[in-house]
Amino acid sequence: xxxxxxxxxxxxxxxxxxxxxxxxxxxxxxxxxxxxxxxxxxxxxxxxxxxxxxxxxxxxxxxxxxxxxxxxxxxxxxxxxxxxxxxxxxxxxxxxxxxxxxxxxxxxxxxxxxxxxxxxxxxxxxxxxxxxxxxxxxxxxxxxxxxxxxxxxxxxxxxxxxxxxxxxxxxxxxxxxxxxxxxxxxxxxxxxxxxxxxxxxxxxxxxxxxxxx
Numbered sequence: 562x563x564x565x566x567x568x569x570x571x572x573x574x575x576x577x578x579x580x581x582x583x584x585x586x587x588x589x590x591x592x593x594x595x596x597x598x599x600x601x602x603x604x605x606x607x608x609x610x611x612x613x614x615x616x617x618x619x620x621x622x623x624x625x626x627x628x629x630x631x632x633x634x635x636x637x638x639x640x641x642x643x644x645x646x647x648x649x650x651x652x653x654x655x656x657x658x659x660x661x662x663x664x665x666x667x668x669x670x671x672x673x674x675x676x677x678x679x680x681x682x683x684x685x686x687x688x689x690x691x692x693x694x695x696x697x698x699x700x701x702x703x704x705x706x707x708x709x710x711x712x713x714x715x716x717x718x719x720x721x722x723x724x725x726x727x728x729x730x731x732x733x734x735x736x737x738x739x740x741x742x743x744x745x746x747x748x749x750x751x752x753x754x755x756x757x758x759x760x761x762x763x764x765x766x767x768x769x770x771x772x773x774x
Contacts, residue, residue, distance in 0.1 A: 574664065597661045603664075
């Protein structure tokens with residue numbers, strides 16, 4: 562067994578105090594996300610983990626990319642027939658997680674998910690590179706396939722088919738809007754006395770609390 566007991570880090574880059582935070586968590590997210598986006602040591606500030614609950618009751622987590630955020634919530638795209646898509650269809654809740662170790666920060670978001678409008682999914686799909694569009698058509702995401710050659714051959718066929726024409730967005734591929742009802746901001750602090758500020762939605766108002774680390 563490898564002993565990891567002595568792998569420790571001192572967190573001391575910033576603080577999170579009530580007198581300095583925004584009253585709306587989306588505005589607080591915006592401030593932190595802009596800092597992460599401008600940090601040269603963070604290559605994909607919009608990379609986030611999303612956890613859904615599957616039929617066996619066990620959460621399943623994977624990384625996806627945040628593609629937009631508004632006052633309503635957070636937008637990402639996927640195959641609706643994937644494992645995450647099927648889990649969301651049965652349980653419309655998910656947990657999103659951003660971790661930016663260079664800033665010693667993380668954000669945990671509990672949200673209700675809903676489909677975005679089809680025209681928005683169409684617009685984003687056709688803004689992607691053609692190779693990414695073809696990949697979305699080719700892949701029966703999360704299904705068992707015989708080998709990689711299966712995908713590569715299918716890709717060649719579609720490249721020929723759509724060489725001179727627009728690729729239609731698959732109806733089973735599109736966006737979700739994650740509408741938050743709880744958002745926690747975590748800032749690392751010395752002596753493991755981390756700052757944890759949580760926003761909870763009560764009716765139409767956000768309430769703010771501090772949690773013990």
